[in-house]
Amino acid sequence: MGAATEIHEEPGAGGPTASRGDNDIMSCLRRSTAAVHERVEAGLGLADPDIPAGRYRDLMISFYRLHTALEPRLEALFGEFEDPLLDWPGRRKLGRLTRDLSTLGIAPEGLTVLPAALIPAGNDLTFGFGALYVTEGATLGGQLIARNLSTRADLADATSYFTPYGDQAGRRWRDLRVVLRRWVGTDRERADAVVEAALGTFLAFEAALH
Numbered sequence: 320m321g322a323a324t325e326i327h328e329e330p331g332a333g334g335p336t337a338s339r340g341d342n343d344i345m346s347c348l349r350r351s352t353a354a355v356h357e358r359v360e361a362g363l364g365l366a367d368p369d370i371p372a373g374r375y376r377d378l379m380i381s382f383y384r385l386h387t388a389l390e391p392r393l394e395a396l397f398g399e400f401e402d403p404l405l406d407w408p409g410r411r412k413l414g415r416l417t418r419d420l421s422t423l424g425i426a427p428e429g430l431t432v433l434p435a436a437l438i439p440a441g442n443d444l445t446f447g448f449g450a451l452y453v454t455e456g457a458t459l460g461g462q463l464i465a466r467n468l469s470t471r472a473d474l475a476d477a478t479s480y481f482t483p484y485g486d487q488a489g490r491r492w493r494d495l496r497v498v499l500r501r502w503v504g505t506d507r508e509r510a511d512a513v514v515e516a517a518l519g520t521f522l523a524f525e526a527a528l529h
């Protein structure tokens with residue numbers, strides 16, 4: 320399974336954007352990040368129900384460090400973003416990661432921070448949407464991860480990061496796509512910058528999660 324898996328279009332999304340082609344921002348994002356998604360998915364071993372507990376702990380620490388670097392920047396960009404479909408506060412991940420780490424017996428205060436240069440630079444919404452595409456996309460595969468670990472007595476209670484939306488994951492993803500498509504519109508420069516930021520963010524995840 321991976322980025323090639325079909326994600327259903329949101330209902331009622333016809334009209335001017337009905338004939339979405341290769342230039343659609345969501346198609347561009349998926350296409351441009353498919354290879355790195357495949358590498359991350361294959362390399363993590365996260366979907367393996369028998370993942371060693373130590374490996375899982377290391378990966379959760381890396382997710383925490385990534386979001387520690389990203390979340391304040393996204394907060395600054397989306398804190399005032401006026402579109403209820405975006406709902407930035409509901410998309411924060413650090414609270415859940417902190418809880419998962421604590422369940423695993425790890426105190427986040429002692430963790431080192433990631434080198435700032437790992438995450439792409441940028442303080443505008445093209446960076447914000449590129450990064451958000453990656454962090455929200457992780458909640459799709461996350462459902463599979465949480466499901467596979469649900470029988471692991473040692474890990475099942477430390478997977479809340481992967482299922483932040485319960486049974487609303489599909490709706491939250493569709494909402495993000497609506498906002499992203501609306502914000503990018505037909506602006507090619509904007510689209511290219513969002514794709515570049517998404518790829519850079521994905522590469523940062525790959526580097527931090529090895």
Ligand code: HEM
Pocket residue numbers: 320321322324325326345348349356359360361363364365366452453454455456457459460461463464521524
């Ligand atoms: C073992 C780990 C992972 C698995 C098994 C996995 C699996 C999946 C699956 C099945 C989908 C498609 C969901 C659907 O069609 O409804 C998906 C989409 C996606 N995943 Fe992952 N994933 C994993 C890790 C990650 C990570 C760590 C990230 C981010 C760094 C990520 C980012 C994304 C993105 C952005 C999408 C949306 C692709 C699109 O544009 O359609 N995934 N993943």
